[in-house]
Every structure is written in structure tokens, then in C-alpha cells.
Amino acid sequence: DAKTTQPPSMDCAEGRAANLPCNHSTISGNEYVYWYRQIHSQGPQYIIHGLKNNETNEMASLIITEDRKSSTLILPHATLRDTAVYYCIVRDNTGGFKTIFGAGTRLFVKA
Amino acid sequence: KAGVTQTPRYLIKTRGQQVTLSCSPISGHRSVSWYQQTPGQGLQFLFEYFSETQRNKGNFPGRFSGRQFSNSRSEMNVSTLELGDSALYLCASSPVGTGELFFGEGSRLTVL
Numbered sequence: 001d002a003k004t005t006q007p008p009s010m011d012c013a014e015g016r017a018a019n020l021p022c023n024h025s026t027i028s029g030n031e032y033v034y035w036y037r038q039i040h041s042q043g044p045q046y047i048i049h050g051l052k053n054n055e056t057n058e059m060a061s062l063i064i065t066e067d068r069k070s071s072t073l074i075l076p077h078a079t080l081r082d083t084a085v086y087y088c089i090v091r092d093n094t095g096g097f098k099t100i101f102g103a104g105t106r107l108f109v110k111a
Numbered sequence: 112k113a114g115v116t117q118t119p120r121y122l123i124k125t126r127g128q129q130v131t132l133s134c135s136p137i138s139g140h141r142s143v144s145w146y147q148q149t150p151g152q153g154l155q156f157l158f159e160y161f162s163e164t165q166r167n168k169g170n171f172p173g174r175f176s177g178r179q180f181s182n183s184r185s186e187m188n189v190s191t192l193e194l195g196d197s198a199l200y201l202c203a204s205s206p207v208g209t210g211e212l213f214f215g216e217g218s219r220l221t222v223l
Contacts, residue, residue, distance in 0.1 A: 041199060043115070043203075044154070044203075044212070045214070046211050046213065093208070093209060101153060103153055
């Protein structure tokens with residue numbers, strides 16, 4: 001079973017910030033939070049990841065709560081091209097891994 | 112740097128046949144993992160290989176198998192195909208020391 005839960009869908013107006021939540025209440029201390037997105041059956045694309053600190057890159061920001069039980073992916077200025085399914089997963093980076101994807105959040109960015 | 116390459120991109124098979132899919136990881140990546148994606152089940156983990164060894168396996172029947180070669184290229188095989196095996200099969204590679212996955216565009220298998 002997936003270790004994360006996400007809302008099935010969200011809407012966002014173009015140009016506004018999109019805030020996508022993820023719950024991972026059973027995360028263990030050595031597991032990272034990763035975000036990926038998938039646009040219309042292309043291969044998923046890496047967005048960002050973090051352990052406990054907030055992270056920012058050219059695509060997005062990741063806010064992780066202090067207890068690490070939830071996180072939020074922020075797309076600061078959503079465009080129509082950001083319409084996709086967004087997956088939040090937790091993974092241990094050491095040794096072998098078994099990546100379990102949940103159903104993700106389908107984000108619709110509207111003009 | 113070239114991305115993850117999967118071949119073939121599309122293929123059609125009939126029930127009972129077998130299929131082999133190929134994945135060439137990004138140069139320098141030694142971990143390769145495979146996923147099955149269907150509308151009903153979403154993205155499901157099949158198996159992961161590192162340095163020619165299978166490190167993890169998902170909950171799939173023994174008809175699904177894979178291997179990795181010394182150059183990190185990987186293949187997966189599905190024998191005795193069933194209609195339910197119709198799916199997009201995705202391969203991802205990872206560099207050592209990070210869990211970042213780089214996905215290929217997938218191989219879309221249709222079983223008739």
C-alpha cells in the first residue's frame with residue numbers, strides 16, 4: 001500500500017500558486033519525500049525532494065512540516081502546461097528501494 | 112546527456128505470447144527499476160536492479176521477470192501474456208546515492 005495520501009484532484013487558476021498537499025504520517029526517519037508529475041502518459045518527471053528542511057528549485061518549493069507527517073508542493077505561478085498528475089512518494093535512499101506510488105493528485109490549471 | 116531509452120515504444124501481442132522490453136539507463140546510473148501503469152491500478156512497482164542483482168520485487172506473478180547486464184542496461188520479460196497485461200511499462204534509472212528517478216517514455220503493450 002502507498003505510504004502517502006493525496007486529494008484526487010485540484011483546480012488552480014493560471015498565474016496563481018498551486019498548493020498540493022500530501023499526507024505521509026507513517027514516514028520513517030530515513031525516508032525522503034519526493035514529488036513527481038506525469039503529463040498525459042509520458043514518463044513521470046522528477047520535481048523536487050526533501051528530508052526535513054524546506055526546499056526550493058527552479059520548478060517548485062517543498063514545505064515539510066516539523067513532524068514530517070505532511071508536506072506541500074508549491075508551484076508559484078501555475079501555467080496551463082502544469083496540468084498533470086502529481087505524485088508524492090516517500091523513499092529511503094539507502095540500499096535497495098521499493099517505490100510505491102499512490103493515486104496522485106490530478107491538477108487542472110485553468111485559464 | 113541522453114535520457115532513459117526504452118524500446119520498443121509500442122507493441123501488440125496476442126494472449127499466450129511472451130514479450131521482452133528493453134531499457135537503457137542514463138550513463139553512469141547503476142540502478143534500474145520497472146513499473147507497470149494501467150488506468151485501474153495506477154503506477155505499480157515491478158522490480159529494481161542494481162549492479163546486475165535484483166534488490167526488490169513488487170507483487171507480481173512469476174510470469175514477470177527481469178535482468179540487468181553489466182553495462183546497466185535492463186530487460187524485462189512477460190511470459191504467457193494475458194489481456195490484463197496490457198499497460199504502459201515504465202523504466203527508471205537512478206544515480207548512486209540518491210533516490211531520484213529518471214523515467215523513460217515507456218513501452219505501451221497491447222495484448223489482444
